[in-house]
Amino acid sequence: MATRAAAGAAVTGAAVVALLSAGFALYGPPLDAVLERAFWLNKAHSIKDMETTFQLVRNIIPPLTTKKHKGQDGRIGVVGGCQEYTGAPYFAAISALKVGADLSHVFCTREAAPVIKSYSPELIVHPVLDSPNAVQDVGKWLPRLHALVVGPGLGRDHVLLSTVKGILEVSRARDVPVIIDADGLWLIAQQPALIQGYQKAVLTPNHMEFSRLSEAVLGDPVDSSDPQEAVLRLSQALGNVTVVRKGERDVISDGKQVLECSQEGSSRRCGGQGDLLSGSLGVLVHWALLAGPEKTNGFSPLLVAAFGACSLTRQCSRQAFQKHGRSTTTTDMIAEVGPAFTSLFET
Numbered sequence: 608m609a610t611r612a613a614a615g616a617a618v619t620g621a622a623v624v625a626l627l628s629a630g631f632a633l634y635g636p637p638l639d640a641v642l643e644r645a646f647w648l649n650k651a652h653s654i655k656d657m658e659t660t661f662q663l664v665r666n667i668i669p670p671l672t673t674k675k676h677k678g679q680d681g682r683i684g685v686v687g688g689c690q691e692y693t694g695a696p697y698f699a700a701i702s703a704l705k706v707g708a709d710l711s712h713v714f715c716t717r718e719a720a721p722v723i724k725s726y727s728p729e730l731i732v733h734p735v736l737d738s739p740n741a742v743q744d745v746g747k748w749l750p751r752l753h754a755l756v757v758g759p760g761l762g763r764d765h766v767l768l769s770t771v772k773g774i775l776e777v778s779r780a781r782d783v784p785v786i787i788d789a790d791g792l793w794l795i796a797q798q799p800a801l802i803q804g805y806q807k808a809v810l811t812p813n814h815m816e817f818s819r820l821s822e823a824v825l826g827d828p829v830d831s832s833d834p835q836e837a838v839l840r841l842s843q844a845l846g847n848v849t850v851v852r853k854g855e856r857d858v859i860s861d862g863k864q865v866l867e868c869s870q871e872g873s874s875r876r877c878g879g880q881g882d883l884l885s886g887s888l889g890v891l892v893h894w895a896l897l898a899g900p901e902k903t904n905g906f907s908p909l910l911v912a913a914f915g916a917c918s919l920t921r922q923c924s925r926q927a928f929q930k931h932g933r934s935t936t937t938t939d940m941i942a943e944v945g946p947a948f949t950s951l952f953e954t
């Protein structure tokens with residue numbers, strides 16, 4: 608367990624960067640106002656030394672060319688979808704495709720599968736999660752997947768969670784990057800060892816999920832006065848697993864650096880926005896790891912990917928809200944993924 612003093616010492620030694628992206632004109636260049644505040648506690652670098660985080664996200668985006676084959680820009684899996692929840696895995700999987708993945712798989716329970724298939728012919732849906740050989744059924748796809756998003760709409764059934772434990776163990780053994788969200792985080796709060804020290808894991812907790820994880824891992828309630836330190840401490844305690852704490856501002860840390868994303872979103876808090884984020888992150892994590900640290904200017908590729916997914920989700924929310932106001936739903940946000948991506952990363 609990390610103590611507050613230990614965390615404080617690590618902060619002092621580490622390069623801590625807080626990047627706040629203030630609002631900028633819709634469809635306008637994002638560089639104008641993205642870097643509101645940046646500092647390195649060891650003073651070795653200054654704001655002028657650094658490219659903006661948006662530029663780093665742009666650096667990891669693979670070019671669209673006629674030379675590629677299907678699958679090269681991303682084959683993403685989503686583990687989730689049960690009797691109660693079919694929307695969440697759909698949102699995550701379709702978001703991965705809309706961001707630019709070539710293939711998007713959903714591994715769900717038998718009864719959720721026809722429902723999810725009926726939402727979209729573009730998803731590949733495997734009704735395997737409640738089968739007796741579920742771990743092997745998912746495991747045989749792992750060599751063909753670039754990242755696995757675990758948890759959207761998974762539910763908390765004990766048998767399903769123990770299957771997912773097995774899937775996480777196999778994924779880790781195969782070095783497959785995992786993005787853990789929603790009920791996947793419920794499992795991690797009970798068994799943090801599953802991802803302890805795994806450098807290709809990213810956790811994307813909302814407010815409640817973050818509190819649950821912090822209490823389970825650090826043993827004390829979250830210090831709401833210092834969100835950055837709270838995220839830094841949790842990441843450190845988990846062995847530098849990347850943590851993305853969603854909220855009014857998204858705080859991202861790998862236990863060494865802290866990024867903050869306050870890209871303007873909207874005041875609509877409809878369900879499913881986090882699923883858009885975790886699905887998008889699946890693709891961006893693959894792209895970032897492929898690009899490597901030389902393209903991210905020494906920053907952790909996972910931090911850059913997370914910043915990209917957070918800013919994209921919030922921009923989708925902003926654009927959808929401008930069109931639909933109070934009636935905005937996640938489906939409206941998904942329709943904005945293309946334009947939002949272009950306005951943030953391709954201008």
Ligand SMILES: NC(=O)C1=CN([C@@H]2O[C@H](COP(=O)(O)OP(=O)(O)OC[C@H]3O[C@@H](n4cnc5c(N)ncnc54)[C@H](O)[C@@H]3O)[C@@H](O)[C@H]2O)[C@@H](O)CC1
Pocket residue numbers: 691692693694695696758759760761762789790813814815816854878879881882
């Ligand atoms: N259409 C769907 O199928 C959807 C299914 N979902 C699934 O629903 C399941 C449960 O997810 P939940 O997110 O409800 O998880 P939890 O059961 O942990 O609930 C989180 C709770 O925290 C509350 N909360 C969120 N932000 C807060 C804040 N800033 N301050 C105080 N309270 C806050 C929310 O109201 C919610 O009740 C997951 O499997 C998830 O993926 C959601 O993703 C939403 C969409």
Ligand SMILES: Nc1ncnc2c1ncn2[C@@H]1O[C@H](COP(=O)(O)OP(=O)(O)OP(=O)(O)O)[C@@H](O)[C@H]1O
Pocket residue numbers: 789812813814853854855856857872873874876877878879880881882883884917920921
């Ligand atoms: N108060 C807020 N203001 C602006 N954006 C927010 C706010 N709270 C959350 N968001 C944004 O909404 C997105 C989803 O975060 P949220 O906390 O709703 O996740 P979630 O509860 O997991 O969602 P889901 O319903 O998909 O499970 C993130 O991009 C986050 O930045």
Ligand SMILES: [Mg+2]
Pocket residue numbers: 788789813881882
């Ligand atoms: Mg969620």
